[in-house]
Amino acid sequence: MADRASETVFTYVAPSLKFGDGASAEIGHDLRTLLGPQGGRRVLLVTDAGVAAAGHPARVAEGLVAQGFEVTVYDETHVEPTDASLARAASSARDAGPFDALVAVGGGSAIDTAKAVNLLVTNGGDVLDYVNAPVGRAQAPSQPLLPLVAVPTTTGTGSESTAICVLDVLAEHVKSGISHPALRPSLAVVDPELTLTQPAGVTAASGMDILGHAVESYTARWYGDFEAKQAGQRVPFCGANPIADLWAERAMTLLSGCLREAVADGSDRRARHDMALAATFAGMGLGNAGVHVPHANAYPIAGRVRDFRPADYPDAEPMVPHGTAVSLTAAEAFRFTFDAAPERHLRAARLLDPAAADRPDGPDVLPSVLTAVMRDIGIPSGLAEVGYGEADVDALVEGALAQQRLLATAPKPVTPDDLAGVFRASMENY
Amino acid sequence: MADRASETVFTYVAPSLKFGDGASAEIGHDLRTLLGPQGGRRVLLVTDAGVAAAGHPARVAEGLVAQGFEVTVYDETHVEPTDASLARAASSARDAGPFDALVAVGGGSAIDTAKAVNLLVTNGGDVLDYVNAPVGRAQAPSQPLLPLVAVPTTTGTGSESTAICVLDVLAEHVKSGISHPALRPSLAVVDPELTLTQPAGVTAASGMDILGHAVESYTARWYGDFEAKQAGQRVPFCGANPIADLWAERAMTLLSGCLREAVADGSDRRARHDMALAATFAGMGLGNAGVHVPHANAYPIAGRVRDFRPADYPDAEPMVPHGTAVSLTAAEAFRFTFDAAPERHLRAARLLDPAAADRPDGPDVLPSVLTAVMRDIGIPSGLAEVGYGEADVDALVEGALAQQRLLATAPKPVTPDDLAGVFRASMENY
Known part of the structure; x- marks a missing residue:
């Protein structure tokens, strides 16, 4: 056996990916594949007002409806999310839900907000229960999360690939994160046209x-x-x-x-x-x-x-x-x-x-x-x-x-x- | 919009990966993570007699048992699987099951056999229902498959990464395949020591x-x-x-x-x-x-x-x-x-x-x-x-x-x- 004093193992996890001009037109089909033919049809689409103004979320929602999904749009994502903005988004999702899947359309803020909403609606509790220690209590989710499709409209954040949600914790004036493999999107749809x-x-x-x-x-x-x-x-x-x-x-x-x-x-x-x-x-x-x-x-x-x-x-x-x-x-x-x-x-x-x-x-x-x-x-x-x-x-x-x-x-x-x-x-x- | 006469989209899907000397010692932990803390504990380990003789499946099984799993070993995988050998493996799994997850330890034959068993025990039917047309009936599964961890002991087949099971259809003297995204292993554990x-x-x-x-x-x-x-x-x-x-x-x-x-x-x-x-x-x-x-x-x-x-x-x-x-x-x-x-x-x-x-x-x-x-x-x-x-x-x-x-x-x-x-x-x- 090798010397085990130094690490010998690395891990690699990534979302499934669909890439290319026009890829965002197929999300209804992709979500049906993810959920299975007998799966549910209630979708929460998370975006922010600026992205919504560009029209992309409406087009994605239309594609979902055409495939038989019911879509609720949450467009109040805070750019640079805070613990308070995530709690508001989760509360709104609880009121309008339950949902069978989430679709995030936007930059890192929208995708990270969708990750936190997914965690909170499936596992309950407060944002700080899950935030990395020592700022938060670093709890791991005990229940499975819903499928999340991430559709980045900003080229750069990488949020569609990561298992982390970055947020400002307002009371402590500090940025921190929630980090758990279950947060990673199931599918990233990257459409350069967006x-x-x-x-x-x-x-x-x-x-x-x-x-x-x-x-x-x-x-x-x-x-x-x-x-x-x-x-x-x-x-x-x-x-x-x-x-x-x-x-x-x-x-x-x-x-x-x-x-x-x-x-x-x-x-x-x-x-x-x-x-x-x-x-x-x-x-x-x-x-x-x-x-x-x-x-x-x-x-x-x-x-x-x-x-x-x-x-x-x-x-x-x-x-x-x-x-x-x-x-x-x-x-x-x-x-x-x-x-x-x-x-x-x-x-x-x-x-x-x-x-x-x-x-x-x-x-x-x-x-x-x-x-x-x-x-x-x-x-x-x-x-x-x-x-x-x-x-x-x-x-x-x-x-x-x-x-x-x-x-x-x-x-x-x-x-x-x-x-x-x-x-x-x-x-x-x- | 781009000209859509030519394809503009490509897709990318891969299993999660754990790679390195000693990685195969952690499969119990990894399977618990995949199944969730409340998940089941009955595992079917698929291998073949030759690989079993090298001792790797027994060590993987020990690791699973140490994490609280019950392990049933199926070591009658046919090297170069046939429709008949896959049907026998599925029948054996039905008799010994139900199972909550599968672990395949071996070359492409063991991993492909585990894919087919997974498909057949969750979705019923015969092997030829799923084999690619025109040899088979090319049905898609309607029910979700179980988590499958693939542990290759032969460097080469790639089966741990693919969504395909290759088999000989005996009556027609032809090799064919079963190909569906649901067949892809959830996790590949690649341990060069094996x-x-x-x-x-x-x-x-x-x-x-x-x-x-x-x-x-x-x-x-x-x-x-x-x-x-x-x-x-x-x-x-x-x-x-x-x-x-x-x-x-x-x-x-x-x-x-x-x-x-x-x-x-x-x-x-x-x-x-x-x-x-x-x-x-x-x-x-x-x-x-x-x-x-x-x-x-x-x-x-x-x-x-x-x-x-x-x-x-x-x-x-x-x-x-x-x-x-x-x-x-x-x-x-x-x-x-x-x-x-x-x-x-x-x-x-x-x-x-x-x-x-x-x-x-x-x-x-x-x-x-x-x-x-x-x-x-x-x-x-x-x-x-x-x-x-x-x-x-x-x-x-x-x-x-x-x-x-x-x-x-x-x-x-x-x-x-x-x-x-x-x-x-x-x-x-x-």
């Missing part, structure tokens, strides 16, 4: 989220470098592994040829198609490997926003879009993690920008590729541009340290001082 | 099966080159596509560094690990793209065997191992399909053998790489060596033509004359 209406600013920010998923899961701690786990200790995110690598590498190759193009011309169907494919692939990788420092940092960067209002987002509330928040410290985070896995950092840089092969090896190669992308697609230059300064560093570090689940996937130990250094160096990236 | 006892001849033949899965799914007709399908017309095998490509390419790269090594030294743990990974990856690709001419030809090559008895296989019955049967016409089949997708054939050759990059482009590159592998690992040189001659060509063509489901995935139309040419040129490959 993203043609996505504004440039949203494409840019969510593109940086895709990039973060790919590069972070590729540079995450190798699964075999963890201590061996018992069966009951396994977690959805097991670190970089041979399968997550496949997805991450191809996602980076795709991004090198479509991210700038999709931001520059949203009607470029080839670029939209490849962005949707890159988002899907990066989600498949991250959904098993996990992400690390840039995503941990993104929680307090988004959570502590004061008055930054990005272009192309609804301007009712100040916000740092998730993908922007991920990108702002990414260059410095990868400069910090470089020495733990130099080959992977260099290869990531060269997949994202083949011209980087001409540059001498070193910790600056990947950061320079990332900042060039940020500059070219109009991402803020750093933390200063979204309103943070030296005085905020301690609070940002504290917020990132709360994401121990993510920091544990970093390729090297991360101290508070390390994080403070990353935040300080990220005030201006270019 | 393959350490696999004899060299089995490693070689099943290695050629892996190679066939990878190269055939990579050179299959591109999904976008089919006519657009309606939702209800979609089939598990949708042709080459961006996701199947990922798996196939990496499988070929892995094979280039482990197939000869694993055959030469079965105790080479690195080679065994990479063979198991290559088999898994090739299975993930083939399970969605499909295979074509070499696999179609393999059916009559195996089905019409007279007295060939390969080394390292039980010698009770004459047989051409499936992987050997796939390989015997592969070189000529790819010479025939070359002009439909030259770049893919050349890239496959160069992934399998980087030295092939030095050879001038052309239809001979991939065949020469394949025949070199066959010669080096002791695969028969061609159809003549397993007992076929010119007089058998018509019958072989007829048998391959019966596999229209596979021929439809070829990158170009395949006529009876084309097949006859491939068989004739495959009497001696080296």
Whole structure:
């Protein structure tokens, strides 16, 4: 038998996938297949008002009705869900239900809300019963969840592939998550045509989220470098592994040829198609490997926003879009993690920008590729541009340290001082 | 909207996966997770006598019992299942059941038998009710199947990833299949340690099966080159596509560094690990793209065997191992399909053998790489060596033509004359 002191096992789970222009027209058929010929016919469609205005949820609902389903639409998803918004959505679903299946049409907020509603209507209890410890009580569901079909309309979140729901816990001013294999959608339907209406600013920010998923899961701690786990200790995110690598590498190759193009011309169907494919692939990788420092940092960067209002987002509330928040410290985070896995950092840089092969090896190669992308697609230059300064560093570090689940996937130990250094160096990236 | 005359959509479905040395020790835990805390505890473990003699099924059963399951072992799987052997297995399961889940430990025969048993005990009827038309009645199951965990002990079949059960229909002297998404295992547990006892001849033949899965799914007709399908017309095998490509390419790269090594030294743990990974990856690709001419030809090559008895296989019955049967016409089949997708054939050759990059482009590159592998690992040189001659060509063509489901995935139309040419040129490959 092999030495069992180090981990020898990795796991891989992903939703079934239907991908391509027009795929979202077939959801009625797909849901009937999922539920079986004798299955139920009451569907809760979860979306948000902005996505609903673009007409996609209505078209999906029509397709469901044509296949004999009864559809109830919930379009009050809060963009960046909170414990309160999830509780409201679940309460609404309980009043209108029971349902036999859920369909989520939208960005990560709609899909994550559908995951939480699914959990709460099938297993009861409060949101905080299920939120990761120590913020919540980290209960596992005891009852099976309903089939959930995820239809992303934003290319980037990866939520259609993951077993996690991200939320703001309002009383504690902290972002946290609910994480359990049962939350993962049964089927992801990715239709690039649904993203043609996505504004440039949203494409840019969510593109940086895709990039973060790919590069972070590729540079995450190798699964075999963890201590061996018992069966009951396994977690959805097991670190970089041979399968997550496949997805991450191809996602980076795709991004090198479509991210700038999709931001520059949203009607470029080839670029939209490849962005949707890159988002899907990066989600498949991250959904098993996990992400690390840039995503941990993104929680307090988004959570502590004061008055930054990005272009192309609804301007009712100040916000740092998730993908922007991920990108702002990414260059410095990868400069910090470089020495733990130099080959992977260099290869990531060269997949994202083949011209980087001409540059001498070193910790600056990947950061320079990332900042060039940020500059070219109009991402803020750093933390200063979204309103943070030296005085905020301690609070940002504290917020990132709360994401121990993510920091544990970093390729090297991360101290508070390390994080403070990353935040300080990220005030201006270019 | 895009032009819908050509297909724009591809699908991707795969089992959940647990991979690595020692993974098979955790199946009790995994099955409890699949069934839920309130789920049942009666398990049917399907294996064959040869695998049982190696001790793996007993160890898996012990692990299940330790987690509170009751295990019934069925070890009478027929190597190369027949309609009669599947009916016997189902009958035995009905007598001993009901069961809450199935675990298959073995090669493709055990896993395919478990798929058929699962179908028959949950949905009733006879084997031929479900076999692909025109051999059978191609009924779809109306009732849900039980969770099935597949534990391959032979690196190669891909059965753990696919939604198909291959069988000999005795009365018609033909190989056919049962194909439905519900047949796909819920979880594949791939433990390279279980393959350490696999004899060299089995490693070689099943290695050629892996190679066939990878190269055939990579050179299959591109999904976008089919006519657009309606939702209800979609089939598990949708042709080459961006996701199947990922798996196939990496499988070929892995094979280039482990197939000869694993055959030469079965105790080479690195080679065994990479063979198991290559088999898994090739299975993930083939399970969605499909295979074509070499696999179609393999059916009559195996089905019409007279007295060939390969080394390292039980010698009770004459047989051409499936992987050997796939390989015997592969070189000529790819010479025939070359002009439909030259770049893919050349890239496959160069992934399998980087030295092939030095050879001038052309239809001979991939065949020469394949025949070199066959010669080096002791695969028969061609159809003549397993007992076929010119007089058998018509019958072989007829048998391959019966596999229209596979021929439809070829990158170009395949006529009876084309097949006859491939068989004739495959009497001696080296």
